[in-house]
Amino acid sequence: MSATQTNKIEIIKSAASKINEVDFANLSFGSVFTDHLFECDFKNGEWQNPVIKPYAPFLCDPSSRVFHYGQAIFEGMKAYKDTNDDVWLFRPDENYNRFNKSAVRMAMPEVPEDIFMNGLNQLLKLDQEWIKKGKGNAMYIRPFMIATGHGVIANPSDEYKFMIILSPVTSYYAGEVKVLIAEHYSRAANGGIGAAKAAGNYAAQFYPTQLANNSGFQQVIWTDDATHTKLEEAGTMNVFFRINDTLFTAPVSERILDGVTRKTLIDLAKSENIDIEIRPVLVSELVEAAKNGTLKEIFGAGTAAVISAISGFSYQDVYYDLPKIENSVANQLKEKLTNIQNKLEEDTFGWTVKI
Ligand SMILES: *Cc1c(COP(=O)(O)O)cnc(C)c1O
Numbered sequence: 048m049s050a051t052q053t054n055k056i057e058i059i060k061s062a063a064s065k066i067n068e069v070d071f072a073n074l075s076f077g078s079v080f081t082d083h084l085f086e087c088d089f090k091n092g093e094w095q096n097p098v099i100k101p102y103a104p105f106l107c108d109p110s111s112r113v114f115h116y117g118q119a120i121f122e123g124m125k126a127y128k129d130t131n132d133d134v135w136l137f138r139p140d141e142n143y144n145r146f147n148k149s150a151v152r153m154a155m156p157e158v159p160e161d162i163f164m165n166g167l168n169q170l171l172k173l174d175q176e177w178i179k180k181g182k183g184n185a186m187y188i189r190p191f192m193i194a195t196g197h198g199v200i201a202n203p204s205d206e207y208k209f210m211i212i213l214s215p216v217t218s219y220y221a222g223e224v225k226v227l228i229a230e231h232y233s234r235a236a237n238g239g240i241g242a243a244k245a246a247g248n249y250a251a252q253f254y255p256t257q258l259a260n261n262s263g264f265q266q267v268i269w270t271d272d273a274t275h276t277k278l279e280e281a282g283t284m285n286v287f288f289r290i291n292d293t294l295f296t297a298p299v300s301e302r303i304l305d306g307v308t309r310k311t312l313i314d315l316a317k318s319e320n321i322d323i324e325i326r327p328v329l330v331s332e333l334v335e336a337a338k339n340g341t342l343k344e345i346f347g348a349g350t351a352a353v354i355s356a357i358s359g360f361s362y363q364d365v366y367y368d369l370p371k372i373e374n375s376v377a378n379q380l381k382e383k384l385t386n387i388q389n390k391l392e393e394d395t396f397g398w399t400v401k402i
């Protein structure tokens with residue numbers, strides 16, 4: 048259903064902007080939204096009535112399938128403004144393609160490229176004043192789709208709503224992040240929905256993460272569900288390990304989300320001549336490296352925080368502290384990536400796309 052019908056987007060502008068009520072220096076991630084949103088409904092087998100309209104709550108029937116059977120997917124991407132006030136997206140095709148992969152896995156209709164991309168571009172243009180320049184500043188973009196069809200009948204909905212909402216963000220420091228390595232709970236399983244950006248994956252993580260929080264850890268490092276011996280993801284981020292001077296990250300699989308930041312960091316590491324190996328990393332290797340002092344860094348990678356350094360991990364009730372190092376690879380890669388994203392450094396990879 049990747050038809051490319053050209054739909055003209057109706058634009059209904061808000062009467063007044065809320066922008067002057069926003070304290071851009073003190074944004075808390077993902078909690079402020081711009082004046083408008085993009086919406087398109089799937090009905091009678093087709094996507095129809097694409098519209099940009101004022102950001103506002105909307106009505107949904109209590110029997111909408113999303114509330115009962117969890118057909119809900121999303122994406123997370125960012126737009127950046129350069130010194131000339133031009134607005135750039137970072138590898139938007141990756142997010143678009145992944146969104147439709149998630150849709151297929153959740154038995155939802157794919158969104159045509161012109162609806163996704165034109166909706167996104169026009170929405171960003173309309174609310175571009177909300178995008179601030181400078182390193183770390185960005186517009187976090189949240190495209191999502193929910194099942195709106197009526198009836199508590201356990202089969203896929205015949206109606207869906209696709210929306211894009213925008214939230215201005217600034218760089219943030221997550222504080223010290225200590226992680227617990229999962230020994231019982233799993234984020235994903237073979238044959239499951241771990242590779243889809245499905246809302247339910249997050250819901251399933253909340254309880255084990257709460258347990259970890261209660262024991263003094265900020266996040267969980269997920270391991271493979273069958274044996275809990277392989278390191279897979281850190282919270283909702285892909286994860287990298289540095290042992291001596293080599294970086295390691297797991298190959299993507301049915302259980303691991305194919306992160307855009309992950310694949311970007313792999314390419315950046317290669318271009319910076321940093322040794323990188325993509326292979327399953329065992330918990331036992333990590334413990335061994337921590338014990339003999341060769342474990343230098345662990346960091347998570349994802350669009351929201353870009354790179355989030357981890358200060359130590361716990362496994363089988365033993366806590367292993369990581370060394371505090373200057374010139375970390377995490378910082379080196381983060382600097383390089385955010386410079387490319389914010390157009391402060393030449394993008395030789397062709398990753399940035401002007402709207
Ligand atoms: C979104 C997400 C990531 C990171 O993906 P990016 O494309 O880099 O933002 C990693 N793991 C999980 C589980 C995710 O949901």
